[in-house]
Amino acid sequence: MENEQSKLNIEFSYLPVVNFAMQQNRVSVIRDLSIENLTEEIFRDLRVELTADPEFTTVIPISVEAINAKEKIRVEMPKMNFSASYFAQLTERISGDMSLKIYSKEELLFEKKYPIDVLAYDQWGGIAVLPEMLSAFITPNHPATLPIIKRAATILEQWTGSPSLDEYQSRNPDRVQKQMAAIYTAIAEQEIIFLYS
Numbered sequence: 001m002e003n004e005q006s007k008l009n010i011e012f013s014y015l016p017v018v019n020f021a022m023q024q025n026r027v028s029v030i031r032d033l034s035i036e037n038l039t040e041e042i043f044r045d046l047r048v049e050l051t052a053d054p055e056f057t058t059v060i061p062i063s064v065e066a067i068n069a070k071e072k073i074r075v076e077m078p079k080m081n082f083s084a085s086y087f088a089q090l091t092e093r094i095s096g097d098m099s100l101k102i103y104s105k106e107e108l109l110f111e112k113k114y115p116i117d118v119l120a121y122d123q124w125g126g127i128a129v130l131p132e133m134l135s136a137f138i139t140p141n142h143p144a145t146l147p148i149i150k151r152a153a154t155i156l157e158q159w160t161g162s163p164s165l166d167e168y169q170s171r172n173p174d175r176v177q178k179q180m181a182a183i184y185t186a187i188a189e190q191e192i193i194f195l196y197s
Contacts, residue, residue: 007037007038007043007109008035008038008102008109008110009036009072010034010035010100010102010110010112011032011033011034011036012030012032012034012100012112012114013030013031013033014029014098014114014116015027015029015031015116015129015130016115016129017118017119017126017129018117019118019119019123019125019133020084020090020119021124021136021137022082022125022130022133023082023083024136025133026079027130027133028079029116030077030079030080032074033048033074033075033100034072034073034074034075035048035072035075035102036073037070037071038070039070040069040070041069042066042067042068042069043066043067043104044065044066044104044105045063045065045066045104046063046064046065046067046102046103046109047061047063048061048062048063048064048077048100048101049061049100049101049102049103050077050080050098050099050101051098051101052080052097054086054094054096054118055083056082056086056087056096056118057080057081057083058080058083059077059078059080062076062077062078087118088121090119090121091120091121092120093117093118093119093120093123094118095115095116095117096115096118097114098116099111099112099113099114100113100114122137124137148183148186149165149183149186151189152182152185153165153182155185155186156178156179159181160175160178165179165183167179
């Protein structure tokens with residue numbers, strides 16, 4: 001059921017993907033929800049429910065006292081409570097949806113499903129959806145970085161006589177460039193390939 005005889009006009013804006021990085025950074029997936037009463041009657045005791053399939057989140061229903069005839073209101077939706085364990089265990093992207101239902105007392109006035117992609121814990125949403133979230137995937141303390149750092153220090157020592165990865169502390173731009181080059185060389189030696197499907 002969607003807009004039973006156009007009683008309501010709904011404007012629902014949300015992010016089309018969700019992932020573990022968003023959960024960890026408490027990103028709000030819901031951007032905006034507006035409800036417009038297209039009728040000449042007053043709708044009282046409205047209840048707005050949003051559910052997700054699969055169940056990666058819980059949302060508390062919102063109550064609206066009334067919407068007058070021909071009135072349009074903006075509903076403040078609470079942030080979704082994402083399940084950290086759900087996202088941490090997800091290894092493949094899955095397609096799901098969010099179901100929005102609006103009741104007046106017990107009468108269902110509106111129901112619609114909105115598609116959403118639930119990404120694996122290590123998948124990024126891309127440049128179209130919060131590109132700044134890419135920085136959330138930086139894990140400098142990951143065990144895989146230690147061998148690269150050790151190898152970069154060895155390379156740096158061969159080139160300069162000092163293995164110190166002292167970043168900008170040396171206040172020498174040439175030293176910083178050599179450190180970056182040593183890290184790049186150490187990574188290149190790993191012969192890492194990326195397969196995109």
